[in-house]
Structure formats: structure tokens, C-alpha cells
Amino acid sequence: xxxxxxxxxxxxxxxxxxxxxxxxxxxxxxxxxxxxxxxxxxxxxxxxxxxxxxxxxxxxxxxxxxxxxxxxxxxxxxxxxxxxxxxxxxxxxxxxxxxxxxxxxxxxxxxxxxxxxxxxxxxxxxxxxxxxxxxxxxxxxxxxxxxxxxxxxxxxxxxxxxxxxxxxxxxxxxxxxxxxxxxxxxxxxxxxxxxxxxxxxxxxxxxxxxxxxxxxxxxxxxxxxxxxxxxxxxxxxxxxxxxxxxxxxxxxxxxxxxxxxxxxxxxxxxxxxxxxxxxxxxxxxxxxxxxxxxxxxxxxxxxxxxxxxxxxxxxxxxxxxxxxxxxxxxxxxxxxxxxxxxxxxxxxxxxxxxxxxxxxxxxxxxxxxxxxxxxxxxxxxxxxxxxxxxxxxxxxxxxxxxxxxxxxxxxxxxxxxxxxxxxxxxxxxxxxxxxxxxxxxxxxxxxxxxxxxx
Numbered sequence: 001x002x003x004x005x006x007x008x009x010x011x012x013x014x015x016x017x018x019x020x021x022x023x024x025x026x027x028x029x030x031x032x033x034x035x036x037x038x039x040x041x042x043x044x045x046x047x048x049x050x051x052x053x054x055x056x057x058x059x060x061x062x063x064x065x066x067x068x069x070x071x072x073x074x075x076x077x078x079x080x081x082x083x084x085x086x087x088x089x090x091x092x093x094x095x096x097x098x099x100x101x102x103x104x105x106x107x108x109x110x111x112x113x114x115x116x117x118x119x120x121x122x123x124x125x126x127x128x129x130x131x132x133x134x135x136x137x138x139x140x141x142x143x144x145x146x147x148x149x150x151x152x153x154x155x156x157x158x159x160x161x162x163x164x165x166x167x168x169x170x171x172x173x174x175x176x177x178x179x180x181x182x183x184x185x186x187x188x189x190x191x192x193x194x195x196x197x198x199x200x201x202x203x204x205x206x207x208x209x210x211x212x213x214x215x216x217x218x219x220x221x222x223x224x225x226x227x228x229x230x231x232x233x234x235x236x237x238x239x240x241x242x243x244x245x246x247x248x249x250x251x252x253x254x255x256x257x258x259x260x261x262x263x264x265x266x267x268x269x270x271x272x273x274x275x276x277x278x279x280x281x282x283x284x285x286x287x288x289x290x291x292x293x294x295x296x297x298x299x300x301x302x303x304x305x306x307x308x309x310x311x312x313x314x315x316x317x318x319x320x321x322x323x324x325x326x327x328x329x330x331x332x333x334x335x336x337x338x339x340x341x342x343x344x345x346x347x348x349x350x351x352x353x354x355x356x357x358x359x360x361x362x363x364x365x366x367x368x369x370x371x372x373x374x375x376x377x378x379x380x381x382x383x384x385x386x387x388x389x390x391x392x393x394x395x396x397x398x399x400x401x402x403x404x405x406x407x408x409x410x411x412x413x414x415x416x417x418x419x420x421x422x423x424x425x426x427x428x429x430x431x432x433x434x435x436x437x438x439x440x441x442x443x444x445x446x447x448x449x450x451x452x453x454x
Contacts, residue, residue: 017113055107056139061088061121062175063138064277065131067166068146069218070329071270072125074262075146077301078274078294080123085294086282091119103134121281128162131169142196143170144178144277146270148185148218149328159218160185170194176280178273181235182208184220199280201272202235203265207242211265212335213362216328237276239268244338247271251279256288258295262305264336266329271295308434310406310416318415319405319432323425327357333419340367341417345405347373347398348380351423358383368392370408373401374424398424402431 056063061083066076080090091110093103103124110117126134135143145166148159163185170177170189173196179186181202191198208214241248245260247268258275260267279286300306310317324330346369348355355376363383368390372381377396384391395401405416420428 014114052103052107053137053139055103055117055122056137058117059091059119059121061281062141063122063124064142064144064281065124065126065135065138065140065169065173066144066146067126067128067131067169068144069128069149069162070326070332071146071266071273073301074267074304075144075270075273076123076125078271078298079144079277081298082274082278082291082294083121083123083281085290085297086278086285086287088120089118091117091122093124103138126169128165128169131165132172135169135172140173141175142178142277142281143173143176144273145170145180145183145186146273147180147183147215147328149216149326160220160222176277178276178280180217180269180273181233181238182215182269183217185218185222187233188220188223199236199276200233201237201269201276202233203239203269203272204241207239207265213331215266215269216331218328235272235276237272237279239265239272242268249275251275251286251288254288256292258292260295261298261300263338264305264332266332266336267305306429307415308429308432310432312433316414317410319428320415320417321425321428322417322419323422324419325352325422327360330358330419331361334361334363334365337365337417340365342411342413343405343408343416344369345371345373345401345416345418345420346380346384347371347401347418347420347424347428348376349374349398349421349424350376352376352421355379355383359386363387363389371395371401371404373398374421398427399431402428 064079066072066079068075076092080092083090091107103126107117110119122138124138124140131143148163148166166186167189170179171194173194175196177189177194177196177198179189179198179200181187181200187200189198203215237249237251239247240250240255242265245263246257247260248255248257249272258271260271275291278291304321304323306321307318308321310319322333324333344366358380364387366384366387366389369384369392371393372378372384372391373395374380375396377394381391381394393401393404395404405418418428
């Protein structure tokens with residue numbers, strides 16, 4: 001097909017006024033009743049199936065997809081802030097609604113009635129199961145794949161299937177493919193099958209070796225090679241030092257420091273991925289000083305190392321939320337602890353259907369637990385008991401568990417630590433007066449149901 005015969009790009013226009021208006025009204029109504037954010041996007045997509053693809057034509061710097069078993073929300077946040085620090089206006093899906101209806105709902109929050117979103121670039125967290133289909137709709141310029149870890153086996157069955165989904169989606173990227181050099185599956189990417197050049201990010205081997213459980217990426221059981229296929233791959237962006245939240249990153253020939261929003265080598269790896277994306281996108285316009293400034297002003301993505309007052313007093317006792325959703329994320333967050341928490345709540349509920357992976361997690365970093373909470377509290381408590389960890393209370397009712405934590409004497413450090421799974425992170429925040437993301441929690445439950453039916 002000649003250039004003259006090519007179809008004209010799809011643009012927002014008056015034909016989208018009714019679907020967008022309907023979606024905005026649905027969004028307003030669902031928020032009034034405390035509902036989720038998925039339905040407005042679903043409604044709009046049904047009324048105007050061609051609306052979502054118009055996003056790809058609106059952004060001068062293109063669309064970025066962020067894929068991975070863990071770290072999508074954090075890395076999406078990091079990429080967005082680094083690009084903003086370079087002066088770009090960024091559209092993203094900040095609540096982590098990463099299915100098609102969630103992306104459209106995020107668009108409805110910012111779009112004009114004709115479907116126009118005023119931004120230079122879109123940075124989107126995308127569910128691996130929908131990545132290829134969404135890529136066909138949104139024509140991403142950049143796709144970054146963070147990791148393949150044991151997660152949602154009830155849905156995906158095999159970790160290599162998740163790797164294949166990410167690599168298949170990556171063939172749709174038009175400008176850059178960014179891949180984790182340290183992931184046993186993703187590092188074996190067939191570069192010749194990609195439309196775009198491939199760049200790697202990673203963590204220095206000596207740092208990974210010094211960590212108790214490495215990066216917790218899934219072993220490659222398909223090829224029989226447990227490590228990376230090409231351990232000598234040269235990463236474009238590499239973490240070379242980590243001290244608490246202070247991280248040194250090497251990009252090309254330049255070495256510079258950043259301060260990440262939460263501690264842990266997994267967050268450092270996410271930062272390297274974000275910097276790789278920004279540097280490849282911006283080319284000669286990338287400035288390490290601006291990248292460092294973006295990280296310096298970056299707040300933790302909600303629930304990921306976020307600190308909030310326990311009783312509403314900013315100067316009083318604080319709570320650090322540590323969110324986990326599977327074995328690898330729990331393990332990496334435990335590995336990042338600086339000693340056993342003085343006061344600890346652990347909570348897990350039905351949002352985690354299969355908790356058998358708890359028995360694969362090394363819990364030695366925990367000395368005791370004050371309260372075990374959530375609908376699956378007794379299953380978690382049984383695992384802690386097997387590990388010989390003392391438990392003061394098992395209370396499935398999260399509200400009662402939080403009330404008990406509030407009744408305890410202040411800690412010497414002035415901070416409690418709450419390890420919570422995804423759904424209970426939102427509940428815990430709400431009970432402490434930070435319920436602004438309750439809508440996202442409800443959307444997450446709906447998205448989980450949608451994924452299970454796929």
C-alpha cells in the first residue's frame with residue numbers, strides 16, 4: 001500500500017461526544033456511590049469501539065506500555081515523573097486499572113468531550129494477558145518488560161506463558177523494546193523478531209549475588225537454563241550501588257545517583273527500567289540531573305512504602321504500608337527490611353485466591369507479628385506458626401485489627417509496619433483516613449473477576 005492509499009489516522013471528533021459524555025456521567029455517578037472506575041470505560045468502549053485507538057494518534061512522544069509480574073504501578077509512576085521532570089505532559093492510568101476498560105476510564109478523567117487528551121506522551125500500566133490486544137489498538141512506541149515471577153497460576157497456569165505474552169506484545173513496539181537483562185525468560189528475547197531495537201536494564205551481578213534471594217525472578221524451566229541466557233548482555237541502564245533508598249545508576253557512560261521512593265533492590269531495578277525508557281525515548285534530550293530531580297520529588301505509589309499517620313497526627317505514630325500480591329513481592333519486601341519491625345500487622349484476604357505460595361517465602365526477617373488480619377488470617381497464621389514466629393493476635397476483621405494496632409503503646413521508632421495484600425492495602429488506608437483510592441480498590445476487584453474469565 002502506498003502512502004497515499006494508507007488510511008487516515010483516527011482522530012477525536014464530534015462523533016465521540018455522546019459516548020464520552022455518557023462515560024463521564026457514569027464515572028461521576030459511580031464515584032458518588034463509592035463504586036469502581038471500570039464500568040465507565042466499559043460503557044464508553046461499547047458505545048465507541050474506535051475511541052481507544054485514537055489515543056495513539058494524540059501523543060507526539062507516543063505510548064509506553066509497562067508489563068511485568070511485579071512493579072508495574074511503581075515503574076509507571078517512575079517513568080511518568082522522570083518524563084515530567086524533562087518538561088513533558090504525561091497521561092497515565094494512576095490507579096493501576098490496567099485492562100482496556102480501565103485505560104478508557106483513566107482517559108475519561110482527562111479527555112474533552114470530543115475525546116482529546118492534552119498530553120505529550122501516554123505511560124500505561126498494562127495487564128500481560130491483554131497486552132498484545134491493547135498493543136494492536138494503541139500502537140505503543142515503547143514496551144518495557146520488567147520481570148516474570150510466579151504469580152496468578154490459577155489464571156495463567158505457567159510462568160513461561162506469561163513470558164510469551166510479554167514477548168509477543170513486544171513485537172508491536174515501533175521505537176524501543178526495553179527488557180530485564182536479569183530475567184531468565186525475558187533475557188532470551190529474540191531480537192530479530194522485534195520491529196524495534198532492544199535495550200536492556202539490570203542490576204549489577206555482585207548486588208544480586210549479595211541479596212538473600214536475588215531478584216526473585218522465575219527460573220527458566222523451559223530451556224533448562226536457570227540463569228539468564230546471555231549473562232554477558234550489556235545493560236543500557238544498570239544499578240551499580242544500593243544503600244537504603246540511595247541508588248547509583250549507570251546509563252551508557254554516565255554514572256549518577258538517585259533517591260528512590262521506597263527501599264529495596266526490586267525498587268532499584270524498577271528505577272533502572274524507568275531510566276532506560278526515558279533515556280531511549282528522549283535521546284540527546286535526556287538529562288541525568290532532571291531524572292534525579294524527578295525521583296527526588298517522587299512520592300511512593302500508594303501502598304508501596306507509603307507512610308501515613310496512625311491516628312491522624314502527622315507528628316505522631318506513623319504506619320508504613322508494604323504491599324504484596326504474591327510470593328516474590330512479599331519476599332523482596334522482607335529482604336528489604338532493616339531488621340525485624342518493632343510492631344507488625346500482616347493481612348491477607350480473598351483477593352489472593354491461592355495462598356499456598358506462602359510456604360515458599362523465607363520469613364526469617366520477621367521476629368514477631370502483633371496482629372494477623374484479613375479473611376485468610378488463619379491460613380497466614382498457620383504459615384507463621386510453622387516458621388516459629390510468635391503471634392499476639394489473629395483477627396480476621398480488618399477494622400478490629402486496625403483498632404487494636406491503634407490501641408498499642410507508641411513504638412520507640414515512631415512507626416508501625418503493615419504488610420498487606422492489594423485489596424487490604426486500600427482498606428487499611430481508608431481506615432486511617434486515606435480512602436481516596438477506595439474507588440481503585442473496587443475497580444481492582446472487578447478487574448480481577450474480568451481476568452479470571454479470560
